[in-house]
Amino acid sequence: MDSSIDPAEILAVRGLSAGYAGRAVVSGIDLSLDRGDILGLLGANGSGKSTLLRAITGQIRPLGGTVAIDGADLVRAPERAKSGFGLAVDPFDLPAALSGRQYLQLVASIRGCAEDDWPGVDVTDRLGLNRWIERPIAEYSLGTRAKIAIAAALLGTPPLLILDESLNGLDPLAAFEVKRIILALASNGRHAVIISTHVVEAVPGLCNRAILLADGRMARAWHARQLAEAGQMPGAFEAEVMQALAVQAADG
């Protein structure tokens, strides 16, 4: 590992541009995430949230810039970089033929851990997956698929957890349990989490940082203190986000 790398820094994104068919969807993204951070990724539909996460997780090649996860460059050492994060895969990308248990065994075998190697809790139990675990994923509802995707992302307790709108389809109890797990992970100071979401009001209570993407660029960023202040007054953070979106729409 490079000696200049901050050991607390789990994700380093520098000047990232990414997109499809040579056309940039996100550009000029600089982002640094330390252990203990929970980042809320906000933005309207088509603002580039999923494209940014695809570039960070190595699903599309950056058009420019670099991504390093836990000190490993994603392009030069993809396998080492990918061992540094757990991604809750989109529910429709899950292997529908496999049962939930087989999917967990698949991911665990790749990560070299046990199929129940979760951070201190039995995630299947906490998320109410036990009655579904032996059934093919094809029979799962959207929310149950999201639960198994989150359970698999947590396997082996990777340093960085990435949830791309995975909380959206969860029932209230499961969403509450996932938030508890996320907060526990971040509080031990060894992990960081990125949550892409449209549930703006949930961000101040869960995240200690937030960024707003608009037209593929970082339009606004909030740090822990700003989020804490905004969280004290009901609706204040949502109002700030809506105002930023309105300004962007007017400029655009």
Add this chain to the structure above:
Amino acid sequence: MRHDRLVLTLIWRELSAGLRSMRRRDLVWIVAGGGALLAYAIADIVVALHAVSATLRQAQALWAVGLPGVLLCLGGFAGSAIARLCLSRAFAPFLKALPLSLMERRRMAAVAACALGVPLAFIAAAAVGLGCFVIAKPLAPAWGLGAVMLFGAGFGAAAVLRLRSARDLVLSDSADPVSDPGGRKPWLGAFDRSTPAWLSSWAWDLPAGRVRLSWRLAGAAILFGLAAVVAGSISLARHDAVPAAMAGLTGGLLVFMLSARFHPLGSPVLRTAPLGFVRAWLRLARLPLQLSLAFFLLPAGAALAAEPSAWAMPLASGFWLLALNGAYAVFAAYFMTAPFVAALTFLSAIAYASYETLEYGRTVLIGFAALVLFLWHQAQRRYRHG
């Protein structure tokens, strides 16, 4: 009906969206490179037809049985494949909720199949008509017209059969999804546990890893078993290793081609995991390779028993089987979501390489190897970078 062209519109939109999503540089390569290759192939075929024109003109069996049979079969294959494609779009998930009856969906699929079949029939007619013209066969336009009729007959019969046998996928998909209580042990447990676990069950779409017994599977097993026994018996009876060794090679390759599936290589589940392309590819090829070798062993053993002094023949067949299986695994990884296209392209490449080998010697094999390496590189790049 106003819905009739819906499937055709969907397919057209998919095609145009696919073309728009490609980079211009890639499109230029495909159009220029493919065009040049096609022009070369046509010129080569014209020269070859000229060289044997007299023989071809007098080959009665070719004109009476061979060509009509080929056109009927080609039409049948094309009709079946296109009807299947159109039916899949008629039952696309976002169309399932619409109040369209099975009859209306069949009609939409039929309209699209007809529209796609017309240019194919025209291509078949043009190829046959031009071929006849090149070899100076009398009544070339009539042969072209006959080709349209034969291709159309095969296409229509296969498409109608496929469309008529279509079940109502809206009803069958929603029928009692929890009828199976689950919890039974997967059949492939012993073979599919190595890292990454259950990858072959996923590739073969086995629900929870359980093999579904079907007439098609049983028929294929009986057919392959019978072919191995017959080829082995012929070799033993004649004390000749060739029939069994050849059956082992072709049967083993067919078993591999029918069982190899590589679509998980396109999934974010593998692509975002700390798993390299080579490891994932090898793991996906492992069970099909084991099946292929399991088939190969019986005829190869019979070949050895029939002619022990010719031990090199089954051994060479085994090496060729490994090499061809490896080459097909590269094609299948490149065309990961379209195994039929992978098989067709692989067989065409093999046939073309064999044909050119007759003219230019074995140096053509270098071209085939270069193609395999190129596809390998592209498949690896797509796995890594999308």
